[in-house]
Amino acid sequence: xxxxxxxxxxxxxxxMAEKLFQENGYSATSMRHLAGAMGIEPASLYSHIKxxxxxxxAICFGMADAFxxxxxxxxxxxxxxxxxxxxxxxxxxxxxxxxxxxxxVFFHDWRHLxxxxxxxxxxxRKAYEQAFSKVMHRGVAEGEFAIDDIxxxxxxxxxxxxxxxxWYKATPALQGEEVGHNLANLLLNGILQxx
Amino acid sequence: xxxxxxxxxxxxxxxMAEKLFQENGYSATSMRHLAGAMGIEPASLYSHIKxxxxxxxAICFGMADAFxxxxxxxxxxxxxxxxxxxxxxxxxxxxxxxxxxxxxVFFHDWRHLxxxxxxxxxxxRKAYEQAFSKVMHRGVAEGEFAIDDIxxxxxxxxxxxxxxxxWYKATPALQGEEVGHNLANLLLNGILQxx
DNA sequence: CCTACCGATCGGTAGG
DNA sequence: CCTACCGATCGGTAGG
Numbered sequence: 001x002x003x004x005x006x007x008x009x010x011x012x013x014x015x016m017a018e019k020l021f022q023e024n025g026y027s028a029t030s031m032r033h034l035a036g037a038m039g040i041e042p043a044s045l046y047s048h049i050k051x052x053x054x055x056x057x058a059i060c061f062g063m064a065d066a067f068x069x070x071x072x073x074x075x076x077x078x079x080x081x082x083x084x085x086x087x088x089x090x091x092x093x094x095x096x097x098x099x100x101x102x103x104x105v106f107f108h109d110w111r112h113l114x115x116x117x118x119x120x121x122x123x124x125r126k127a128y129e130q131a132f133s134k135v136m137h138r139g140v141a142e143g144e145f146a147i148d149d150i151x152x153x154x155x156x157x158x159x160x161x162x163x164x165x166x167w168y169k170a171t172p173a174l175q176g177e178e179v180g181h182n183l184a185n186l187l188l189n190g191i192l193q194x195x
Numbered sequence: 196x197x198x199x200x201x202x203x204x205x206x207x208x209x210x211m212a213e214k215l216f217q218e219n220g221y222s223a224t225s226m227r228h229l230a231g232a233m234g235i236e237p238a239s240l241y242s243h244i245k246x247x248x249x250x251x252x253a254i255c256f257g258m259a260d261a262f263x264x265x266x267x268x269x270x271x272x273x274x275x276x277x278x279x280x281x282x283x284x285x286x287x288x289x290x291x292x293x294x295x296x297x298x299x300v301f302f303h304d305w306r307h308l309x310x311x312x313x314x315x316x317x318x319x320r321k322a323y324e325q326a327f328s329k330v331m332h333r334g335v336a337e338g339e340f341a342i343d344d345i346x347x348x349x350x351x352x353x354x355x356x357x358x359x360x361x362w363y364k365a366t367p368a369l370q371g372e373e374v375g376h377n378l379a380n381l382l383l384n385g386i387l388q389x390x
Numbered sequence: 391c392c393t394a395c396c397g398a399t400c401g402g403t404a405g406g
Numbered sequence: 407c408c409t410a411c412c413g414a415t416c417g418g419t420a421g422g
Binding site: 024025027028082108111112136139143144145146147148149152153155156158159160162163164167168179182183185186187188189190191192193194 | 219220222223277303306307331334338339340341342343344347348350351353354355357358359362363374377378380381382383384385386387388389
Binding site for chain 3: 236238239242
């Protein structure tokens, strides 16, 4: 008996799906491709999962949990709003870069969820974005930040954070933290040389 | 005879495809959906186009032309690098927001191009990004900008610009310019209150 | 632009 | 986890 529990077949299928969905997209990836990559017959997948969409659902909502868990302790800390925002950016970006495959799926293919999961997903995402906009609002109120349009700022920040996986070739280790800090520096300071 | 030339059937098909591809993605949109939306039989599409991918190709490379044309005159102007960068951001963002459907396809579905178009597309995109990184390099050399990692900065900027279409509900007119300027302000100045 | 149709492939089920 | 198979749908062609 191994000390470390073997990954369940269900989880192995999910991880392979993350890889294939990332490469070709959810719609263009067939259950036959997935079964082939697992080395089993297509029908055998259905001993472990109920449907193709069940896999997509697990990926999307699994990532949502990962993101919430990453920023939750930071939100409840009592640092300055600038420090909080920076930490949240680093935390979010770490999740993105540590789960590159799943993030791509989360980010591209949530559209293919059917109701009611689709509405749940949108609600969840909105709540998550509000965690960031709350910190920005407070930072403005307390004189730390100068932001014209907070919604705009939040959306732009998420665009930047969520696309890192597409171009950042992660050398493992703490490089991920660097990406988050670079992003935070850019957002906080801009690129204009200070006089 | 109308004074304004009627859009060719081919262009009508392409515009309908932009809409449907945006909503469901390229792979999940069938030629039958497209034909249905046009009010004709699926087989009739092939009187005007050669294949599904031909449509994708036209959309992706058509948008590439639009982007290049938008920034080309700015690159050859002799403003400061900061002014150039701002104008290029506004110009690019205007294209994005004026062709929302096509931009979504351009941005999500280029992956489904097959070779050699796929390689051409990547080369073209790289050349386009280099126009922005050139301005940043010069700005750093001339003391206008403080940028640690220019590649990182370019990628982040593109992430932000190319996602605007997903969340910005364009009220028509010049609102598009505002989006570009907001983006430029954020990138140039950051959000930290200056002392 | 239509009718009629092709072979291939899709997600999924029955039964073991 | 497999064999055997379902009905539906796919992109596309022939011929008019």
